[in-house]
Amino acid sequence: MMAxxxxxxxxxxxxxxxxxxxxxxxxxxxxxCASIGAICLLIILGYVAVQGIGAVNWTFLTSLPAPVGExxxxxxxxxxxxxxxxxxxxxxxxxxxxxCGLYLxxxxxxxxxxxxxxxxxxxxxxxxxxxxxxxxxxxxxxxHHFSAVSAAFAFALxxxxxxxxxxxxxxxxxxxxxxxxxxxxGLSEFVTTMRIVVPAARxxxxxxxxxxxxxxxxxxxxLLFTAFGSPLWENNPLNPMAQLPLQVYNYAISPYKSWHxxxxxxxxxxxLAVLVLNVLxxxxxxxxxxx
Amino acid sequence: xxxxAIYAASGFFVLLVLLLFASxxxxxxxxxxxxxxxxxxxxxxxxxTEQFGALPLIFGTVVSxxxxxxxxxxxxILAAAYLAEFAPRWLARPLSFVIELLAAVPSVVFGLxxxxxxxxxxxxxxxxxxxxxxxxxxxxxGPISTxxxxxxxxxxxxxxxxxxxxxxxxxxxxxxxxxxxEASMSLGATKxxxxxxxxxxxxxxxxxxxxxxxxxxxxxxTIATTMVIGNKPVIAASLFAPSYTLASVIANxxxxxxxxxxxxALLELGLLLFLVSFIVNGxxxxxxxxxxxxxxx
Numbered sequence: 013m014m015a016x017x018x019x020x021x022x023x024x025x026x027x028x029x030x031x032x033x034x035x036x037x038x039x040x041x042x043x044x045c046a047s048i049g050a051i052c053l054l055i056i057l058g059y060v061a062v063q064g065i066g067a068v069n070w071t072f073l074t075s076l077p078a079p080v081g082e083x084x085x086x087x088x089x090x091x092x093x094x095x096x097x098x099x100x101x102x103x104x105x106x107x108x109x110x111x112c113g114l115y116l117x118x119x120x121x122x123x124x125x126x127x128x129x130x131x132x133x134x135x136x137x138x139x140x141x142x143x144x145x146x147x148x149x150x151x152x153x154x155x156h157h158f159s160a161v162s163a164a165f166a167f168a169l170x171x172x173x174x175x176x177x178x179x180x181x182x183x184x185x186x187x188x189x190x191x192x193x194x195x196x197x198g199l200s201e202f203v204t205t206m207r208i209v210v211p212a213a214r215x216x217x218x219x220x221x222x223x224x225x226x227x228x229x230x231x232x233x234x235l236l237f238t239a240f241g242s243p244l245w246e247n248n249p250l251n252p253m254a255q256l257p258l259q260v261y262n263y264a265i266s267p268y269k270s271w272h273x274x275x276x277x278x279x280x281x282x283x284l285a286v287l288v289l290n291v292l293x294x295x296x297x298x299x300x301x302x303x
Numbered sequence: 304x305x306x307x308a309i310y311a312a313s314g315f316f317v318l319l320v321l322l323l324f325a326s327x328x329x330x331x332x333x334x335x336x337x338x339x340x341x342x343x344x345x346x347x348x349x350x351x352t353e354q355f356g357a358l359p360l361i362f363g364t365v366v367s368x369x370x371x372x373x374x375x376x377x378x379x380i381l382a383a384a385y386l387a388e389f390a391p392r393w394l395a396r397p398l399s400f401v402i403e404l405l406a407a408v409p410s411v412v413f414g415l416x417x418x419x420x421x422x423x424x425x426x427x428x429x430x431x432x433x434x435x436x437x438x439x440x441x442x443x444x445g446p447i448s449t450x451x452x453x454x455x456x457x458x459x460x461x462x463x464x465x466x467x468x469x470x471x472x473x474x475x476x477x478x479x480x481x482x483x484x485e486a487s488m489s490l491g492a493t494k495x496x497x498x499x500x501x502x503x504x505x506x507x508x509x510x511x512x513x514x515x516x517x518x519x520x521x522x523x524x525t526i527a528t529t530m531v532i533g534n535k536p537v538i539a540a541s542l543f544a545p546s547y548t549l550a551s552v553i554a555n556x557x558x559x560x561x562x563x564x565x566x567x568a569l570l571e572l573g574l575l576l577f578l579v580s581f582i583v584n585g586x587x588x589x590x591x592x593x594x595x596x597x598x599x600x
Contacts, residue, residue, distance in 0.1 A: 042382065049378075049402040050402060134580075142574075143323070145330070202304070230408070233550070282411070
C-alpha cells in the first residue's frame with residue numbers, strides 16, 4: 013500500500029481541462045492498441061480467404077498432390093494424415109492428462125503435486141521443435157524410420173499440459189460437498205469420481221480437450237522430422253505420413269507459383285479447422301448444460 | 304485401484320519430462336564432447352568441416368525476440384489496459400475473444416502471410432522509409448536487398464506474441480484491488496491518471512511475468528521465423544540483413560544432417576532451447592504465481 017501511495021497523482025500546475033484532454037487521448041491510444049491485434053487478425057484471415065478460395069474445390073480436398081507443372085492435385089492425403097495423427101495424439105494424451113488433472117484436483121497438496129504442476133507449466137513453454145527432437149530421439153532414431161506415431165507422441169506432449177491444467181481447474185470448481193455426499197452414501201472413490209465429479213465438470217474438460225486439439229492441429233515444426241510427409245495415401249501410422257501443415261509449409265517455400273496457390277488453399281482449410289475448434293470450445297463452455 | 308491409476312499417470316508424466324531432458328543431453332553428447340562451452344561463442348557454422356558454433360544463431364534469436372518483445376510489450380500492455388479499464392462491457396468481451404483467436408492462428412499461416420505479404424511490404428515500403436528517416440543509426444543502415452530479414456521476423460513474432468501479452472496483462476490488471484482505483488479517483492485523478500499511475504504500477508510484477516512468458520514463445524517459435532528471417536548465419540548490425548535462429552536451423556537442417564557430430568550439434572541447439580525456455584517459464588511462473596494465485600501461471 014505504501015508503494016502505491018507514493019505513486020498517487022500529485023497536484024499539477026496545469027488546469028483540469030488539459031488533464032481531461034490527456035485522459036481522452038491516452039484512452040484513445042489504448043483503444044488503438046487494442047484494435048491493432050483485431051485488425052491484424054482480420055487482415056490475415058482476409059488474405060488467406062481471398063488467396064485461398066480460388067484453390068479450394070472438391071478435387072483439391074480429395075486428391076493427392078500433383079508433381080510441379082501438372083494441373084490439379086490437392087491435399088487429400090494431408091487432411092487424412094493430420095486427422096489420424098491428431099486423433100492418435102488425443103487418444104494418448106486425453107487419458108493421462110485427465111488422470112493427472114484428477115490427481116491434482118483431488119490430492120493437490122504437497123511437494124509431488126507441486127512438482128507435477130511445475131513440470132506441466134514448464135512443458136507447456138518448451139518450444140514444439142524441441143519436443144519434436146525428443147520424439148525423434150526416442151521413436152524415430154532407434155527404428156531408422158519416420159512415422160506418424162512419433163508425430164502423435166510429440167503432439168501428445170504438447171497437448172498434455174493443456175488437458176492437465178484445464179481438467180484440474182474443471183474438477184476443482186465442482187463443489188466439494190457433492191463429492192462428500194456421494195462418498196457418505198457409500199459410493200467408492202472411483203464411482204464418485206467418474207459418475208458424480210467428472211460429469212459435473214464435463215463442459216470445462218471438453219473445452220480444454222478441444223483447445224488442446226486446436227493447438228496441435230496447426231503445429232508444423234515437430235512434423236518435419238517425425239511424420240516427415242509422404243506423397244501417397246498412407247493409413248499405417250508406423251509409416252511416414254502426409255500432414256496438412258507440412259504441405260502448406262513445403263508449398264509456401266517452393267519457388268513455384270502454382271504451388272504457392274496450393275499453399276494458400278491449404279492454409280485456408282487449416283485456419284478454418286482451427287477457428288472452428290476454438291469457437292466450438294467456447295460454445296461448449298458457455299452452453300446451458302453447465303450444472 | 305483407481306487411486307493407484309491416477310498416481311501412476313502423474314508419476315508417468317513426471318518421468319516423461321525428465322526423459323525429455325535426458326534424451327536431448329544424450330543425443331547431443333557427441334557435440335558437447337567435441338566443442339564444450341566453445342559452442343556458445345564461436346561463430347562458424349560449417350557442416351562440411353564439422354565446425355559448429357552457435358553464436359550467430361543465438362544473436363539472431365536474441366535480436367528477433369527483442370524486437371518482438373518491445374513492440375508487442377508496448378502495444379499489448381496498452382491494449383490490456385483498454386480491455387480491462389476503459390472498454391465498454393459490450394465491446395471488451397468480443398474484442399478479447401478476437402485477440403485470443405489471433406493466438407490460435409497456426410504459425411505456418413503466419414509464415415505464409417509473412418512471406419508473401421509482409422516481406423514485400425517491408426522491402427518496398429517500411430524498410431526504405433525507416434532508412435530515410437533514421438538511416439544514421441547502424442540498425443537502419445545497409446542495403447535492403449530482401450524482404451526476408453531480421454525486421455520482418457521481429458514483426459511477425461511481435462504479432463504472434465501480442466495475444467499472450469494482452470490476455471495475461473489483462474488478467475493481472477483485472478485482479479488489482481478496486482480500492483486502489485476508488486482511492487485514486489476520489490483524490491481527483493482522472494481515469495487515465497488512475498490507470499497509468501496507480502493501476503499499471505500496481506500490476507507491474509504480473510505484467511513483467513506476462514512479458515517474460517511471451518519472450519519464451521518468441522524464442523522458441525520456429526516455422527514462421529524460418530519462413531521470413533532469410534536463414535543466413537551472419538551477425539550484422541543492420542535489421543535489414545537476413546539472419547538465422549536456433550529453432551530455424553534445426554527446422555532446416557535436421558532431416559539432412561548426417562554424422563553424429565552434426566546431429567549432435569543440432570540436438571544441442573534443441574537442448575539450449577529447452578534450457579532457456581525452462582528458465583524463462585520458471586521465472587514467468589514465479590512472477591505470475593503470486594499475482595494470479597496459481598489460476599493461470
